[in-house]
Amino acid sequence: xxxxxxxxxxxxxxxxxxxxxxxxxxxxxxxxxxxxxxxxxxxxxxxxxxxxxxxxxxxxxxxxxxxxxxxxxxxxxxxxxxxxxxxxxxxxxxxxxxxxxxxxxxxxxxxxxxxxxxxxxxxxxxxxxxxxxxxxxxxxxxxxxxxxxxxxxxxxxxxxxxxxxxxxxxxxxxxxxxxxxxxxxxxxxxxxxxxxxxxxxxxxxxxxxxxxxxxxxxxxxxxxxxxxxxxxxxxxxxxxxxxxxxxxxxxxxxxxxxxxxxxxxxxxxxxxxxxxxxxxxxxxxxxxxxxxxxxxxxxxxxxxxxxxxxxxxxxxxxxxxxxxxxxxxxxxxxxxxxxxxxxxxxxxxxxxxxxxxxxxxxxxxxxxxxxxxxxxxxxxxxxxxxxxxxxxxxxxxxxxxxxxxxxxxxxxxxxxxxxxxxxxxxxxxxxxxxxxxxxxxxxxxxxxxxxxxxxxxxxxxxxxxxxxxxxxxxxx
Numbered sequence: 204x205x206x207x208x209x210x211x212x213x214x215x216x217x218x219x220x221x222x223x224x225x226x227x228x229x230x231x232x233x234x235x236x237x238x239x240x241x242x243x244x245x246x247x248x249x250x251x252x253x254x255x256x257x258x259x260x261x262x263x264x265x266x267x268x269x270x271x272x273x274x275x276x277x278x279x280x281x282x283x284x285x286x287x288x289x290x291x292x293x294x295x296x297x298x299x300x301x302x303x304x305x306x307x308x309x310x311x312x313x314x315x316x317x318x319x320x321x322x323x324x325x326x327x328x329x330x331x332x333x334x335x336x337x338x339x340x341x342x343x344x345x346x347x348x349x350x351x352x353x354x355x356x357x358x359x360x361x362x363x364x365x366x367x368x369x370x371x372x373x374x375x376x377x378x379x380x381x382x383x384x385x386x387x388x389x390x391x392x393x394x395x396x397x398x399x400x401x402x403x404x405x406x407x408x409x410x411x412x413x414x415x416x417x418x419x420x421x422x423x424x425x426x427x428x429x430x431x432x433x434x435x436x437x438x439x440x441x442x443x444x445x446x447x448x449x450x451x452x453x454x455x456x457x458x459x460x461x462x463x464x465x466x467x468x469x470x471x472x473x474x475x476x477x478x479x480x481x482x483x484x485x486x487x488x489x490x491x492x493x494x495x496x497x498x499x500x501x502x503x504x505x506x507x508x509x510x511x512x513x514x515x516x517x518x519x520x521x522x523x524x525x526x527x528x529x530x531x532x533x534x535x536x537x538x539x540x541x542x543x544x545x546x547x548x549x550x551x552x553x554x555x556x557x558x559x560x561x562x563x564x565x566x567x568x569x570x571x572x573x574x575x576x577x578x579x580x581x582x583x584x585x586x587x588x589x590x591x592x593x594x595x596x597x598x599x600x601x602x603x604x605x606x607x608x609x610x611x612x613x614x615x616x617x618x619x620x621x622x623x624x625x626x627x628x629x630x631x632x633x634x635x636x637x638x639x640x641x642x643x644x645x646x647x648x649x650x651x652x653x654x655x656x657x658x659x660x661x662x663x664x665x666x667x668x669x670x671x672x673x674x675x676x677x678x679x
Contacts, residue, residue: 295444295448296444296447296448296451297448297451298448299444299445299447299448299451299452300447300448300449300450300451300452300454300455301451301452301455302448303350303448303449303451303452304451304452304455304456304459305494306350306497307343307346307347307349307350307452307456308456308459309494309498310345310346310349310350311339311342311343311345311346311456312342314341314342314345314346315338315339315342318342319337319338319339319341319342319345320334320338322338323335323337323338323341339456339457340457343453343456343457346456347449347453357528360524360528361524361525361528364522364524364525364528365525368522368525371521371522375555379554379555382554382555382556382557383553383554383557386557387401467479467483470482470483485623488619488622489619492615492618492619492622493612493615493616493619496614496615496618497611497612497615499582500535500537500611501535502582503534503574503578503579503582504531504532504534504535505531506574506578506582507530507531507534507570507574507578508527508528508530508531508532508534509527509531510570511526511527511530511531511570512524512527512528514566514570515527515563515566518559518562518563518566520552520559520562520563521551521552521555521556521559522551522552526548526551526552526563529544529547529548530544530545530548530567532544534574535611536598536607536610536611537594537598537614538591538594538595538598539598539602539610540610541567541571541574545564545567548563549563549564549567589614589617589618589621593617593621594614596617597613597614597616597617597618598610598613598614600613600617601613601614601616601617635655636655637650637655637657638657643657646659646660647659647660648660
């Protein structure tokens with residue numbers, strides 16, 4: 204064996220040694236690369252993912268998506284409003300049901316608390332669940348009967364008077380026109396040129412109306428009939444929606460605690476408890492503000508309507524019940540409601556007797572002063588917490604967007620938003636150690652950016668008292 208190993212040529216040994224050396228170098232290179240990979244793997248294992256950047260990325264993505272959707276909504280606004288109107292038309296009975304339930308809830312709770320609960324506990328002393336169901340059901344029926352009784356009384360008071368008023372207006376229209384003409388002639392007596400101009404204008408107006416009725420109104424009689432039938436269909440449909448809404452309101456009133464519990468359950472499952480608690484407090488505050496305002500406005504409108512009816516009857520005004528009902532209903536609208544009801548009523552009285560129209564205007568001014576300064580503050584108090592400018596702003600905005608309903612509901616809704624913004628500003632100012640009272644900022648000139656403290660305005664220097672000239676004292 205040794206002889207054979209020694210007999211191997213030197214060239215073969217060198218060849219074998221070169222191959223071994225190459226293998227060793229390749230193994231070393233692989234080992235180095237493995238160490239680098241292992242080092243990188245260990246570094247990756249040591250690296251912790253920062254969730255802050257993930258939140259930033261998700262927030263940026265959501266902002267971009269919301270911006271795109273908002274732009275698409277604005278671009279197709281007509282389609283969006285058409286779809287919203289269609290969906291609202293389908294859900295109108297549900298909306299009516301919730302509105303009726305919200306208005307009847309105080310009456311139901313009053314009946315249940317003071318009457319029905321005691322009676323149910325006596326009748327079903329051994330079955331608490333059955334006693335609760337009996338008390339709740341009878342209270343709902345009593346609340347509905349109370350609402351229907353109020354509507355029936357209003358209709359019985361207003362409807363006959365309305366029919367008599369319309370009949371009287373139609374039959375007495377020639378006499379009213381003659382009275383107005385006689386009054387105008389008495390005013391224009393001694394002014395021949397103005398009288399001739401006004402007479403010519405009235406004649407032209409009569410000819411214009413005659414031409415319009417002949418050339419425009421009569422050829423479109425079929426369209427007018429179609430519109431009348433369409434209006435009748437809409438009236439029947441609205442009546443059905445209100446009837447279905449009454450049924451929905453019964454279910455809502457009976458299970459309002461269950462609906463509230465389900466809503467809280469869903470909110471607590473989706474959001475953090477502190478956020479849900481804030482939402483619950485906001486909803487409770489909104490309910491308190493909205494309920495007190497709507498109830499106070501309805502009571503104030505009822506008082507104004509009754510006082511108006513008594514006053515108009517004492518003053519022997521024509522159509523007293525009709526005008527009082529109009530004044531009471533329009534008084535639900537704050538700020539502009541009295542004027543909306545007074546203007547057509549004054550025109551109606553003016554057709555009968557212009558002098559009584561003047562007396563009516565004085566009566567309305569006195570009544571609104573009493574209502575605005577005595578009755579309304581006692582009933583509503585400081586329920587809105589807003590200045591007159593913001594009340595007018597809310598009414599104009601709500602009326603322009605949603606009509607009569609917007610004018611009625613805009614003030615409490617805007618009051619809730621106003622209070623929310625006010626509380627949010629107070630919270631942020633408190634975190635910055637800045638004054639919260641608005642009156643403080645009248646005297647603040649600026650805020651020091653370094654210290655964060657307010658810099659107050661310097662009071663003006665008092666004027667110097669006029670004294671004797673210095674030269675005179677020195678001369679003495």
